[in-house]
Amino acid sequence: MAISTYAGLQTAVADWLERSDLTSRIPDFISLAEAKINRKLRVRLMQARTTLTVDAEYESLPADFRQAESLIFSDAGVTFECRTMPAEALAERSVGVASPARPEFYALIGSQLRVWPTPDKAYSAELTYYQKVPALSDAAPSNWALANYPDVYLYGALAEAGPYLRDTEALAIWSAAFEKALAGVKADQKIEPGKLRSDLSHFGRGHHYNIMSDR
Template sequence: MAITTYAELKAAAANWLVRGDLTARIPEFITLAEARLNRVLRTRLAETDVALSAVIGVRTIPLPAGLTEALALWIVGGEGRTKLRFVAAELIGAASLQGEPAAWTVDGATLAFDRPCDQAYPLTLRMLRGHALSDSAPTNGLLAEAPDVYLFATLCEAGPFLRDAELAGAYEAKLDRAIAELNAKDARSRAPRTLGVELADLFLERGR
């Protein structure tokens, strides 16, 4: 059967477990699987850009819902985007005078700047968004691209509940292989851009 939606994933997990009494538990297994995948996967499938707005006189903004990792932050202006420098939270400091921020960090549940903002600057945050299927959000990029990763991660969480170490080990092996293949594919999709930059740098160096 196809595995393209939350309902189909639940049905597939029940089929693989060959247990008709786990219907109420399978959503728990999926939630636990997503918590794990959100920690170990850093693929382009989870990358998204979110529009934010600074607040005049304030140097923090609440983190967007669903964020698992912040990747980059830009101020958006009429002539394009200006990338802000990331600084570790313990090193960023905080100027007292308001102005245009030049650096940012993640501090607790907020994005924090190196100074209070003097304008409501439009911002774009590139981040990793957590995978979270539900009846109201029945699909996402990871399920569409790698349903095997979702299924095997779900089955891994069922193993301890069923107290079946052999079953859990078999699905752990399948999950590890599926994740490795997904990461390799993601790396290949990024390679042409990296190679293009390297070749351009090489030609510039030779032209000097």
């Protein structure tokens, strides 16, 4: 049977475990596997973009945010990149500098984005980031990960069942299968490094821009 829906995944997990008494637990195994997928994967299909209006030092991050890729501001038709900086370094840099100006750096603090200097006006910005894998549920029976890589979900859920069943042998087997499936996703989603000529104003450098290293 093809594993293409949340219900089908639950049935497959029960079948592979050869257990009919885990109906209430299997959704937990799937949720735990999902949490691990979100921690371990950073692939192309997880990338998303959103537009922000930045007019204060702190702005809320998207609810599905996992990791930032870039923050590009726009001002009167000119775009420019706001560079990332560790929160501690940004805090040190901002000491004694209170004058609002065009933001140059940003840091992540909890569920917020901090920019510095404090904006001197409202700016439009595009945040490119890695988002969480949309959680499976009865109301949301599929997502891109299940549709394209059902083995990741299946082996991940089976691995999470190991501790509950106190089956160390099964845990080792399914954990190894899960890690192999994750590696397969990363290989399948890999973008080969390359050089791209760019004279776009938001890079402002007019040089060869490495799309993988951001340099």
